[in-house]
Amino acid sequence: MEAQEILAKVQDAVRSTLKTEGKEIKLEARLTEDLGGDSLDMLELIMALEERFGIEVPDEDSEAIHTVRDVVEYVKARLQESN
């Protein structure tokens, strides 16, 4: 999967789960502080990532994800593993 495609899919997942209120979803945006994600939203985001990328995200991995960039890097790494 191309990096551009991964970013677009991540942005879409973020938009559909967090309270982004039409904000631009930049790489440095923090999921909680900037994009309004509460604890349930974060769980929903992880589920959306699992669905869209066909991966499983263990709870301990999700704890290290704080920004959009973290999400993108994590997904890239997991997709590489599985290739």
Next chain:
Amino acid sequence: MSPRPDPSGQPAVITGLGVISSCGAQVETFWQSLLQGRSGISQLERIDTEGLRTTFGGEVKDFAPERYMPAQEARRMDRFAHFAVAAARMAMHDAGFAVTPEEAFRVGVVLGTGIGGMETLVDQLQVLQERGARRVSPYFIPMMIANMAGGQVSMALGARGPCTTLQTACASASNAIGDALRLIQRGDADVVICGGTEAPFTKLAVAGFGSAHTLSTRNDDPTKASRPFEAGRDGFVMAEGAAMLVIESAAHARARGAKAYAQLAGYAMTADAAHITAPAPDGLGRVYGMRQAVADAGLELGDIGYINAHGTSTPVNDRDESQVIKRLFGPAAPPVSSTKSVTGHLLGAAGAIEAVACALALNRGILPPTINYEVPDPDCDLDYVPNVPRRASIHAALSNSFGFGGQNAILTFTAAPQDMHRSEPAAEYPGFVAPDKPEKADQV
């Protein structure tokens, strides 16, 4: 008959109304539908009706939750909570009242709902079965649980006083409004947003009511299906929606110069302790309940000028209700009508939409009719205000609500105190505007 628990308690007045229904999503549109007999019943569009005995109901068409709340919040609510928040915002707008931090703990929310987030339950059960346990939404529980009706309304309005949601099936909203009255009378709150909400249109719920043979099956003529007290009635007609009332102590309303549609004056509840769905053969639960609701308002039976019946359009209820009214009131029974003939049966919200009808009947001096009344049933021989509204200067009205489980709730309404009479129509709800909404997308 015992007097009301605290005769010195605060009187409660109704200062705001909100309605989301299949026959109107503004208060005055709804009222005109009642008076003109404009039925809200139609073929169901939200669900696949293949195989159902009944294919129609009172469905709220073109409901857009984002007209009433931020879209991002709406996404995490079931339809029953959407209706509740929408009707509550409408009622607050109508009352000209907003909760300030200073009095937030004096403003309560008491709602009724018969079921809860049925649509969410059905959707997520399908997710579980088709995609597995790990795909069930983390929002499933907080969207489905019934008390989110009250919870979401309290969050939308910033009301931080008593907040409950109660369930007594089709009596839920009347119990909620009655319990709200007690909060005012006891001095536990100055203002309470009370009412009911229901969004039952899932194939599962329609199938369940259908299997119990409680629904009308007049599939070829939906607008004629709800015909309470009439000889050809064959079951009730399910409907969705919500109705809310802002009630407040008369002192609080006067202090802010608010006008009132009517006074909420009395309340009683009884249980039949007899059968899960049928009314008790002895009728005593309903007779005692109505008598107690009248006494609770400090009135005599002869003061009651109108009864808004439970009047579901099932063969059993309407016969039984007619008989218990006759038994209590004798030959001098007041006019009785069932607005369910127009609205259908909103289940846990029914008592609220009928409370709105009673408040407006007292306010306007007009009794809403029972439509679809063509052939009299010899077992139902009261004055049902057939087909057309009637001018009547009444001072007090009763509203009956009877739930599965034999749970009966009866409310008494009286005319507003003269100095508070509201002569203005209900305010048109203009739609929700988010406070501090950013003008353009923030750069993050």
